[in-house]
Amino acid sequence: MSIIEKAAGKLEAEGKQRVKPAALDVRADPPPASSAHDNTTENQDVADHSQDQAPASAPAPVSRRITLNQAKMRDYGIVTPDQGRTQIAEQFRVIKRPLLTNAFNKGPGMIKNGNLIMVTSALAGEGKSFCTVNLAMSIAMEMDRTVLLVDADVARPTVPKILGLGTERGLMDILLDDHLDLADVLIKTDIEKLTLLTAGRRHSHSTELLASQSMGELLKELAQRYSDRVVIFDSPPLLLTSEARVLASLMGQIVLVVEAETTSQQVVKETLRQIESCDVVNLIYNKARSFSGGEYYGSYYHESA
Numbered sequence: 001m002s003i004i005e006k007a008a009g010k011l012e013a014e015g016k017q018r019v020k021p022a023a024l025d026v027r028a029d030p031p032p033a034s035s036a037h038d039n040t041t042e043n044q045d046v047a048d049h050s051q052d053q054a055p056a057s058a059p060a061p062v063s064r065r066i067t068l069n070q071a072k073m074r075d076y077g078i079v080t081p082d083q084g085r086t087q088i089a090e091q092f093r094v095i096k097r098p099l100l101t102n103a104f105n106k107g108p109g110m111i112k113n114g115n116l117i118m119v120t121s122a123l124a125g126e127g128k129s130f131c132t133v134n135l136a137m138s139i140a141m142e143m144d145r146t147v148l149l150v151d152a153d154v155a156r157p158t159v160p161k162i163l164g165l166g167t168e169r170g171l172m173d174i175l176l177d178d179h180l181d182l183a184d185v186l187i188k189t190d191i192e193k194l195t196l197l198t199a200g201r202r203h204s205h206s207t208e209l210l211a212s213q214s215m216g217e218l219l220k221e222l223a224q225r226y227s228d229r230v231v232i233f234d235s236p237p238l239l240l241t242s243e244a245r246v247l248a249s250l251m252g253q254i255v256l257v258v259e260a261e262t263t264s265q266q267v268v269k270e271t272l273r274q275i276e277s278c279d280v281v282n283l284i285y286n287k288a289r290s291f292s293g294g295e296y297y298g299s300y301y302h303e304s305a
Helices: 003-013 070-075 087-103 128-140 159-163 171-176 206-210 213-224 242-248 265-274
Strands: 047-051 064-068 116-121 146-151 187-189 194-197 229-234 253-259 280-289 296-304
Touching (some): 087 229, 087 253, 087 280, 116 128, 116 242, 128 146, 128 159, 128 229, 128 253, 146 159, 171 206, 171 213, 206 213, 206 242, 213 229, 253 265
Parallel strands (some): 064 187, 116 253, 146 194, 146 229
Antiparallel strands (some): 187 194, 280 296
8 A cells, every 4th residue: 555545544534524635646855954944044045136226206115026046946845937847846736736726717616715825734844835835836837827925924934934035024014004005015026927925024913913804805905906816825834823723714725734654643633623614625745755765755635625
């Protein structure tokens, strides 16, 4: 019996009938030991920052644009547009396809806010931010889609470390400042179809801010402003923070990253219970070792209620 079959068996044994494994076998390499998640100093040179000067007469704030160091990103296992047909790129091509189908389905099975996708985990260290960035990068390679990557892990933001960003105004700043527009804090990249929104400043009432009317209006704008846009949220771990549960209630789709051979069945069961209000729940079984050697496997389970 393969590790994928055993993984599926574990989930089924928990009686979680909402999650049905699809017939997919996807390999997933985790970040190297000195990964972007853990080495802030190394990542300072991942991106070259530059600002486009606005005309002197323009009242709007200066536009923010960065050039990503894609070679450095590839060293950390991040998918890039010029990488070609690699193993990890193929994995995320498989993972993204049903998500995109759900996001833009206008038929009878249409999902409300289906283009708002939250990536989370039960606990810290399971690889959610690694998967979030790779999923966003993969979607940015689509011919007819754009992607906005939002770092919503407001307590411990990780996306800036992976992409080499500094401290930027972001999500929390928009919710705190009525005079700040979304366009003021979006960061464009040299990857044409990828835009970033960082977590912004920390705030002691971040949960209440995410549950506020302002957040609801912001999500509506994100979901509806551009018909081709997918919005990917890197969320805090579900069992460790209240912010993640608030975000989950606002999403059209959720991707749950589960660390193989580490996250217990009981933890997975409890996590799924907390997001059962979402119609579409997806699982990535991450960092599963094969029996034949040191390679890693990931499996993707998709379920649409």
